[in-house]
Amino acid sequence: MTDIASTTVRISARPETAKRDIGIKRRYAAERRFRAYGIAAISTGLFFLALLLWTVISNGYTAFQQTTITLPIEFTEKVVDPKGERATDGKVLLTANYPLLVRDALVKQLGIDASKRPQVKQATDMVSASSRTLLRDMVVADPSIIGKTVPVTLLAEANIDSAFKGQIDLKVDESKRKVKNQQVTWMNQLAEAGVLKKSFNTGIFTFGASSRPEAAGVGVAALGSFYMMLIVLVLSLPIGVAASIYLEEFAPKNRLTDLIEVNINNLAAVPSIVYGLLGLAVFINFAGMPRSAAVVGGFVLTLMTLPTIIIATRAALKAVPPSIRSAALGLGASKMQTIFHHVLPLAMPGILTGTIIGLAHALGETAPLLLIGMVAFVVDYPGSPMEPSTALPVQIYMWANEAERAFVERTSGAIIILLIFLVVMNLGAILLRRRFERRW
Amino acid sequence: MNIMSEAAVEKALDQKMNTVPYKMIGKDVSVYYGEKRALFDVNLNIRENTVTALIGPSGCGKSTFLRTLNRMNDTIENCRVTGKITLDEDDIYDPTIDVVELRARVGMVFQKPNPFPKSIYDNVAYGPRIHGLARTKADFDEIVETSLQKAGLFNEVKDRLHEPGTGLSGGQQQRLCIARAVAVSPEVILMDEPCSALDPIATAKVEELIHELRTNFTIVIVTHSMQQAARVSQRTAMFHLGNLVEENDTDKMFTNPDDQRTQDYIMGRFG
Numbered sequence: 001m002t003d004i005a006s007t008t009v010r011i012s013a014r015p016e017t018a019k020r021d022i023g024i025k026r027r028y029a030a031e032r033r034f035r036a037y038g039i040a041a042i043s044t045g046l047f048f049l050a051l052l053l054w055t056v057i058s059n060g061y062t063a064f065q066q067t068t069i070t071l072p073i074e075f076t077e078k079v080v081d082p083k084g085e086r087a088t089d090g091k092v093l094l095t096a097n098y099p100l101l102v103r104d105a106l107v108k109q110l111g112i113d114a115s116k117r118p119q120v121k122q123a124t125d126m127v128s129a130s131s132r133t134l135l136r137d138m139v140v141a142d143p144s145i146i147g148k149t150v151p152v153t154l155l156a157e158a159n160i161d162s163a164f165k166g167q168i169d170l171k172v173d174e175s176k177r178k179v180k181n182q183q184v185t186w187m188n189q190l191a192e193a194g195v196l197k198k199s200f201n202t203g204i205f206t207f208g209a210s211s212r213p214e215a216a217g218v219g220v221a222a223l224g225s226f227y228m229m230l231i232v233l234v235l236s237l238p239i240g241v242a243a244s245i246y247l248e249e250f251a252p253k254n255r256l257t258d259l260i261e262v263n264i265n266n267l268a269a270v271p272s273i274v275y276g277l278l279g280l281a282v283f284i285n286f287a288g289m290p291r292s293a294a295v296v297g298g299f300v301l302t303l304m305t306l307p308t309i310i311i312a313t314r315a316a317l318k319a320v321p322p323s324i325r326s327a328a329l330g331l332g333a334s335k336m337q338t339i340f341h342h343v344l345p346l347a348m349p350g351i352l353t354g355t356i357i358g359l360a361h362a363l364g365e366t367a368p369l370l371l372i373g374m375v376a377f378v379v380d381y382p383g384s385p386m387e388p389s390t391a392l393p394v395q396i397y398m399w400a401n402e403a404e405r406a407f408v409e410r411t412s413g414a415i416i417i418l419l420i421f422l423v424v425m426n427l428g429a430i431l432l433r434r435r436f437e438r439r440w
Numbered sequence: 441m442n443i444m445s446e447a448a449v450e451k452a453l454d455q456k457m458n459t460v461p462y463k464m465i466g467k468d469v470s471v472y473y474g475e476k477r478a479l480f481d482v483n484l485n486i487r488e489n490t491v492t493a494l495i496g497p498s499g500c501g502k503s504t505f506l507r508t509l510n511r512m513n514d515t516i517e518n519c520r521v522t523g524k525i526t527l528d529e530d531d532i533y534d535p536t537i538d539v540v541e542l543r544a545r546v547g548m549v550f551q552k553p554n555p556f557p558k559s560i561y562d563n564v565a566y567g568p569r570i571h572g573l574a575r576t577k578a579d580f581d582e583i584v585e586t587s588l589q590k591a592g593l594f595n596e597v598k599d600r601l602h603e604p605g606t607g608l609s610g611g612q613q614q615r616l617c618i619a620r621a622v623a624v625s626p627e628v629i630l631m632d633e634p635c636s637a638l639d640p641i642a643t644a645k646v647e648e649l650i651h652e653l654r655t656n657f658t659i660v661i662v663t664h665s666m667q668q669a670a671r672v673s674q675r676t677a678m679f680h681l682g683n684l685v686e687e688n689d690t691d692k693m694f695t696n697p698d699d700q701r702t703q704d705y706i707m708g709r710f711g
Binding site: 166253321323325326328329330331332333334337342346436438 | 461471510513515517541542543547548549550552554555557566567570571583617620624644
């Protein structure tokens with residue numbers, strides 16, 4: 001009897017312990033909540049990224065199209081070389097009245113009376129003033145075309161370009177817009193004749209700075225950026241890696257190295273404009289280097305990139321398992337051999353990633369360049385890093401200050417180009433990483 | 441002369457143990473990690489062509505002593521060694537001794553298999569390459585082959601010498617590390633718990649290998665396993681709390697040790 005009683009007691013006791021509340025529901029709820037926060041955070045990020053890309057691309061894709069007018073230009077000797085002096089005086093071909101050739105061709109194409117000056121003026125305003133240099137360069141390159149009629153593709157003036165792309169509201173009163181009704185009529189007439197059409201805008205990649213949007217491009221700025229990236233890479237990678245190896249592998253751990261480490265970490269957080277001031281004071285004022293030159297920009301960006309590279313490299317070196325070091329040292333490898341044969345190759349993917357992130361950061365940097373005079377109106381390609389040049393982000397900054405509709409789309413277009421550069425660099429980083437990782 | 445059986449040879453060897461010359465002599469060896477003292481005046485001699493096992497509970501200083509023998513302690517910050525250790529009459533802590541040269545003479549195998557993330561061939565050829573032990577491709581091929589053979593690994597890997605060493609099983613990796621150490625032709629090989637990360641079958645293979653290596657090399661092995669010490673070694677040294685408790689023939693150590701603490705440890709009363 002007592003046995004039975006005790007078993008019943010035990011049975012009834014068991015469910016009670018099973019009911020013990022250990023907060024399972026609460027824990028799962030907390031986990032679900034945390035996951036929801038995470039998803040919300042990522043969605044917000046993706047939303048803003050999409051918004052950014054949408055704004056930039058929708059504003060900028062038209063910059064990669066340019067309206068052109070193809071006209072049969074008659075290189076009449078009377079205009080180009082009225083006195084027949086080109087054999088003796090080379091300047092004649094450079095100073096000839098080329099716009100007159102364009103005017104004649106356009107008047108002929110549109111069938112306007114050449115004596116009606118205001119009308120002719122409106123017509124010639126439709127073609128970019130950059131046509132002058134285009135025709136001049138053609139004649140100088142090949143004087144034998146004088147006297148012949150050659151079809152030449154000319155750039156349309158920026159407002160006509162915008163109007164043709166539908167960016168100018170033609171319902172606005174004529175006096176309040178830059179494209180006149182007569183010009184719109186001609187534009188449609190030329191478009192129907194197949195003379196005026198949209199084509200891929202190679203100019204945005206090759207041209208330099210210009211106050212005429214249709215003749216402005218990022219070519220010169222991209223070359224300046226390229227020079228600077230080259231200087232940054234050549235200087236900051238070896239200096240940064242050497243500094244990291246010394247600090248991580250050789251330097252004794254004491255107050256001084258601690259201080260250096262703290263300072264490097266702080267330098268990574270110093271606002272970039274401070275580096276610009278430093279560059280102005282040291283490189284330009286003290287060392288007497290040229291203003292606006294890519295070499296100074298490169299030095300300043302090198303200083304700015306070094307902490308990033310050193311921090312990334314030290315982290316990569318630290319991540320190499322100590323067993324590899326012991327293995328090499330145990331075989332009698334010297335410290336140098338251990339580092340260069342084993343540690344550095346293993347740290348390479350991390351070092352490369354850090355370097356490319358640093359470079360990408362430097363590529364997009366504007367503020368320090370403003371202080372060393374790289375906000376310059378540079379028309380010609382710099383022949384060397386010592387010559388005045390500008391940089392992609394600075395070009396974007398300058399275009400963003402312009403008022404014309406055509407510069408708005410070009411600003412976004414240049415941002416797209418910069419973003420493509422960055423994506424390509426990051427892809428390169430990923431590929432290099434893969435390659436190095438596969439080797440091990 | 442009649443031909444002796446292998447067992448008889450070994451017995452004869454063991455009996456002659458007390459007459460075997462010393463390869464390394466440690467005199468009053470103390471090690472400090474900063475303020476903390478890890479070894480207290482250890483006097484331990486390593487006999488030539490002998491397997492010496494170092495046993496003792498965790499933290500007793502046996503690994504520390506092992507690492508003083510090829511100055512691997514140098515790589516640890518704040519580590520200081522006093523006393524005198526000689527290798528064939530050369531004081532290895534003498535400033536004129538080059539640590540690189542020392543480690544070429546005293547090789548090491550670690551607790552966890554740590555092959556380089558390179559091919560099997562390059563793992564073995566690395567030591568000879570940095571020490572300039574071979575010049576032509578044929579010389580390297582030969583060193584790699586003989587080293588792998590000595591480590592009993594050649595037949596298992598001969599068709600994939602150029603595949604990564606990290607792709608081998610744990611036991612094979614450890615034998616690769618032994619082959620790598622052997623390739624430099626050291627005089628002494630130090631092994632720091634070489635089987636602690638291996639399964640019993642791989643352990644048996646490594647133990648067999650240690651047995652064979654003894655003819656050419658002097659071996660010092662740290663182990664946590666009493667059975668392993670009894671199986672592979674001829675001499676055993678017992679450490680406790682940074683002191684050398686006893687050093688004796690392995691047979692005697694496991695049957696009739698001189699020190700009560702050794703007896704207790706071997707019987708599993710502490711450790």
